[in-house]
Amino acid sequence: MTNLLEIKNLQTSFLTDYGEVVAIEDVSFQIKPGETLGIVGESGCGKSVTSLSIMRLLGHKGRIRKGQILFQNRDLVQLSEAEMREIRGNEISMIFQEPMTSLNPVFTIGHQLIEGIRLHQNMSRKEARVYAIDMLKKVGIPRAETLIDDYPHALSGGMRQRVMIAMALACHPKLLIADEPTTALDVTIQAQVLELMKTLRDQTGAAIMLITHDLGVIAEMADQVIVMYAGQVVEQADVFTLFDQPKHPYTQGLMQSIPHVEREEDERLTSIPGTVPSLHDMPKGCRFQTRCPYAQPQCVKQAPPLLAVDEGHWARCWLVNDEQNETARSVSHV
Amino acid sequence: MSEQLRSGPLLSVEQLKTYYPIKKGVLSRTAGYVKAVDGVSFSIYPGETLGLVGESGCGKSTIGRSIIRLEQPTEGRVIFQNENILEYTPQKMKRVRTHMQMIFQDPFSSLNPRKRVKDILAEPLMVHRMLEPDQVQNRVDQLMEMVGLSKQYKNRYPHEFSGGQRQRIGIARAIALEPKLIICDEPVSALDVSIQAQILNLLKDLQQELNLTYLFIAHGLGAIRYISDRIAVMYLGKIVEIAKTKEIFNNPQHPYTKALLSAYPSPNPRMRKRERIIIQGDVPSPANPPSGCRFHTRCPWVMDICREKEPQLKGDQHAVACFAVESPQ
């Protein structure tokens, strides 16, 4: 199966008061049609920048310095703004974290939905309205015929997020980028929205790039996962493998530090000491060395590339190599 | 835990109600009330952590603020040290405040950006005149060390710290007066995941060291589970279930509690296909709560009686307010 989206060695930077700062570096991954890729990491790790780079929504101060973004074999980095506009909201859609502020407060829901629909599809206003009501029903909005003329402030956060999903899926995109779509929602509403996304995913066959810091959401939704730290991909695997055998110390630390519902009370939370290094001040070797319990002299000197742990499982850590050697040696004994 | 049986509760809340009036009409008459907290009762015992959990609009933050009288409750009693502090004059309340402190949710807005850390921490000590002026800075140093901040940072301003560090300052401020009770209002919700763990551990350690009692308010069940001895689940202004932590998680009784637990995405991909209880609809408005049991509009096990009468909290160690639990069908 050819990849729907293929990112190769993406590097994006921003112009700040301190000069040009590289936000993400050497980011590579693929998404197959219909697949769900989870990108997990904490704030500042570059996951949002990655998605904005794909959509080319970086603003005046951001630019893609290196790399390719191949969407259905077209390099999005090379496209003109007009060509990108054809793609946005149409082939690739995006929904954001804050449903409370992501809708324009002075236009009705219907107006905003129809605007998106008519932008990419050839429909009359009447047809678009019928279609919009249909979309609202699909995302579980009750009384869609009346609600379509309401303003966003009349709706709760969960409802607004559903409207955002309706807007995003209206033009049948092949890829939906969801940037922390449920973080701002109550947990029972989050469950509803995730169920909805799963249903729609099955119905439309869209691929999803799901960005979140919540490992539970990743476990619930993703097929493949990449873990980002300080602007780089530090681990990549399918979801089962990642949770069974996380190899990068950051991934391991993350999993151990999250107080989730199924943990026993007596287990002490291990927190990852220290803080993420600032983008202006990246260490020369491995970016995680200052917080890593296994740091070696090699980690300080040389930045590790993504090394293969197994088929389809990669980690950016020198110790992976050592373990490989260990396994190789132990196997040979057998 | 046997302390609970030995001594009485440190704090008792009895039928607390906090209503906000809705004003309408030419003469701004009161047309109704937003019933943020509508008849809540519970006790907290010395040395324990009571977790208060619920989703947005359930009233948990309002309870915290009402107890400490940052909001004025409309009805009910708050018994602290055998007296109802809701009737206290401002002077008496001032003394009470040395025993009861609060940690706030937003580390970015709860610290005065124009004050240096050492002044922020010195302020409670000066206001309540707990120490001689020349001893204040020593205490400030001590406080900073207790929360894991180097005292060389005391001359800095809040904006020079990260979110997690600011929350530590907030905690240092709360423990400055050696309070007995600390109300933690979503102290880790605004922090990054790996910092949450650090702060939760700090809170746990301080509780041991200083013999603190916590009322821990949060909407995240994971953090609540980690830190609480007992948990009270709230919905739309009322407590629907209250029990020991293990009980809540292993044996949830109230339909809302069950739905809440089920809604949490499990960090185990193999569990993704399991049966989940997904309740539909949104939380009703606290200005217009449903008749009878507040949860009946979304309850998968609703019966006729639920629409008409309000269930009361029944049970001793594990209390539930639900007709379906009382008389199982």
Place this chain on the structure above:
Amino acid sequence: MWTYIIRRLLIAIPILFGVTIINFIIINLAPGNPVEMFIDPNVPQEVLEARKEALGLNDPLYVQYYHWLLNLLQGNLGYSFVTYQPVTDLVFERIGPTFLLMISSLLFGIVIAIPLGILSAVKQYSFLDYLATGGAFIGISLPNFFLGMALIYIFALQLDILPTGGLFTLGGEGGIGDLLLHLILPTVVLGAHIAGKFIRYVRSSVLEILGQDYIRTARAKGLREFWVVNKHGFRNALIPIITVIGLEIPLLMGGSVVVEQVFQWPGIGQLMISSILSRDYPTLMALNLLAAVIVVVVNLVTDIVYSIADPRIRYD
């Protein structure tokens, strides 16, 4: 909405009441009285005294106020101490030109400020931005009488393409064209100040709006940047600007006083000055009352328009 309007109007009554009382007191506190303003020194003292008595100036203040109020409630604004004309007529004669000037300068200011403000915000820190904000700064700082006289000098005296003042050309037939020609310079003078103020408001409002999440959503849908800014952005940026425009209108009335003098524009600004100088109490009271009513009405209208523009605001 109607309950809100009624409530506002009810509150307006005591406000206006208070304004007229304070005005009355201040006017009477000023030294001198209308009778002494008669220039002719040959008028004997007894005549002056008789005049004073006739005008009711010897009655205690509260009696004078009471009479005035009573007349007002019957629709009678009194008679001018100077011309003996009914004040109502006096005011109505002159209010037209002032309103015309106010409206045209407001429109001028808005039409310049909005596009420039938006451009400034979109191209923040560019040359255009500095030019626009610099120009705005000049517009606010230049005293309007100075600007007025400078423009008269350049365009009327040196270049002779615009008239020096007045409503119509003396001895001409009048007509719209003539009126518009005369309107240009005073409009520019008053409007420059407004434009200067508004450019900065528009700019900062648009800047703030462009940072909002829903702008990002609009872009993510594939909308052209032009529509993102001018449809999604501007509609929201307009909301605080409505308030600013509403606040500006009463200020305009004050500004027009000076401009009317400079351009001999026969509006109530001129009437205001002459009434003050001649201690024409009834006219002054009427003019102040008019100003207060305008302020109250404009504030109410602004709030109503605000609630129409912003669907989140609903009064009840």
